[in-house]
Amino acid sequence: MSDIQSGSEQTRARLIEAAREVFAQYGFQGATVREICRRAGANVAAVNYHFGSKDGLLAEALNFSGLKTLQTNNLSADPCPEKRLRLFLKDFMLMLLDENSASRQCRIMARELADPTPALDKIVSEAIAPLHEFLGRLVCEIVGDKMSAAQQLRCVFSILGQCSFYYHTEPVLQRLHPELRYDADEIGAIAAHIAEFSLAAMNQLTRRDA
Amino acid sequence: MSDIQSGSEQTRARLIEAAREVFAQYGFQGATVREICRRAGANVAAVNYHFGSKDGLLAEALNFSGLKTLQTNNLSADPCPEKRLRLFLKDFMLMLLDENSASRQCRIMARELADPTPALDKIVSEAIAPLHEFLGRLVCEIVGDKMSAAQQLRCVFSILGQCSFYYHTEPVLQRLHPELRYDADEIGAIAAHIAEFSLAAMNQLTRRDA
Amino acid sequence: MSDIQSGSEQTRARLIEAAREVFAQYGFQGATVREICRRAGANVAAVNYHFGSKDGLLAEALNFSGLKTLQTNNLSADPCPEKRLRLFLKDFMLMLLDENSASRQCRIMARELADPTPALDKIVSEAIAPLHEFLGRLVCEIVGDKMSAAQQLRCVFSILGQCSFYYHTEPVLQRLHPELRYDADEIGAIAAHIAEFSLAAMNQLTRRDA
Amino acid sequence: MSDIQSGSEQTRARLIEAAREVFAQYGFQGATVREICRRAGANVAAVNYHFGSKDGLLAEALNFSGLKTLQTNNLSADPCPEKRLRLFLKDFMLMLLDENSASRQCRIMARELADPTPALDKIVSEAIAPLHEFLGRLVCEIVGDKMSAAQQLRCVFSILGQCSFYYHTEPVLQRLHPELRYDADEIGAIAAHIAEFSLAAMNQLTRRDA
DNA sequence: AATGAATGAGCCTTCATTCAT
């Protein structure tokens, strides 16, 4: 009713936030209910009380509203699809790589891909499929009818592949290039590179095909 | 050394082979020593006896000879760097995606990236660093001095990102595009796309920068 | 007292009724407070609030008025002790076996015998001891002074043993004789058998001893 | 090989023996793996190692050889069925009530009847059904063709009911008759009573029917 | 008075590992 949340909802929220951290850090299998509850300052039984099971908690921890908002905002940002791609990649990479971002869902999502749980179906239908469709439309606007649908799909994969690489390979990159830090500037530069690389490729490929 | 292996060494070899299968299938954390020993027809204690620990077995199970051979052969395949990139990508994607490939190490490697264990250091120094260097030299040959070192590095990342995407996202792609099969033809088409996309991008970027 | 029960007392009554069902179905240990509260439409904490503990609820759920009424009515039913035994066994077996009987206490009682809880003392003093005494008097009337007190006691046990057998062994009998149904006719036949078997035995034993 | 059992088999045997004690004392649900392992001087994980699960242990703990031997021996003990019934009841009650008896299975069996687990099917088919058949044949020999099959079956139930009563009601009888002790003499007297009571009943019933 | 939330002890089970042979 009021803006003061009940104790229950606070605990619930703390559990979800802690779960996002721990799932993002250790993966679903590696995460333990005990660690999640410890971070949330709650009892071991709290997860089962509020969410029924570890699986149930994962399902709740996944929230793609940030990703959806990003796409919605992008659609009305600029009439030029190239500019919109640049903008989207910048926002998307910030969400994916910024350690301070509250949107850890992308990381959980990424871990799911490597080790699917029953929650993957939800992730695919609610987050990944719309994301693919969104990028598919953007690519279509950019390349027009100069590419087959199959080619356009592979271009989407090429863009997403470049993005996810920086997330997946983070521990490796830290070892190979210890000076690398994912601060706002670096993330912006990475996003700009992916945008220019991809636009250049699509531009060249359509020209060549024409 | 001789062609008569002791029973002990046979068991050792079977354990390594079984470990590769199980690690590739379930990841390091999800794999159990019992399952590995069961597949190898060995005792539960065999892993600790032969390799000291589950970690030790992982270290032994990692073998990058296939990846190294691929790079070595590539260097002498053709004087043209663009052609060598196309060739490398085809071989690399076959190794990464072909289910019948004996080279499961790439899959273990890929899982490690998502869930680092102490073995990651070995993977990075023995496989990934050389791979990055190899691709770095190839990119350098292609773009010459028309790109900064930082830009060249990002191009390497863009290429590798496109490659690893098809591996990481396999379970998702199976859901989004159930008709997709990673047979030899499809893998070849994927590799060709990555090659053309990347070459087009690098070509365009160097031209534009010039 | 008045016909307007407070909500609290209604909840209390619903809890007791639900407890009888659940205890009868799953036994004391197998029953859960949550299930009882769920059936009673009450809060999880209601049991401890109203009865202090699960044990306290059991104590309250036990109500032997049906059994007592049965004995009281029997005493004035007929001057002939043999007839009264036949009548009592019929009523008692109906109470024990009829699934539609509201008097589930006998079932709870029977489960207690197999798995005693602190409530057993109450059951023994309020229900079983009077029942044994009642049957003891009836047997005494039938065999008169032709049997020792010890023999009479064993006759009481023989009668009660035959009765309780049909309750305890129900799940087994269902497996051995799937066609068996405890309907009113069958229960009547069972009670008649126990009566005739026991009366014949006592008759013969007193005659032989004489 | 030798008459010296391996350590494994000793532990296994100790676990089974401890399980019989604990299952008999607390029932399957009330028994804990920890308590069983504690009594057996084994680790908590030993039960799952040797028997796969608590259920598996129960299945192993049930061993009806004693009961079978008793029946087999009885068949050749005497040509007179009345004498054989007396003998059987004495042996059976000793097995059922003697606290020092190694044959605790009967107690586990009895608890199962009150709270069936998946093991009940095994108990019924391997122990109870043969027992019922054995007693059925004995009763048939005694009453000949002077009783219907249905009547004979109820006589078997009357005999078994009297026997099991002393087991089921033990905690109650201890409260009502604290002086009662199930020593060999008392058990013999109980068995004799059940035999005479039942034989007298069957004798009288057949005579009456004739 | 009465409840939703939270508790912590305890459950069975699984695991990589170590021990005794």
Next chain:
DNA sequence: GATGAATGAAGGCTCATTCAT
């Protein structure tokens, strides 16, 4: 040298109970 047996820490989860409101 090599193994079946045994270990104990830890896992997710359920439970009767208690707490704060």
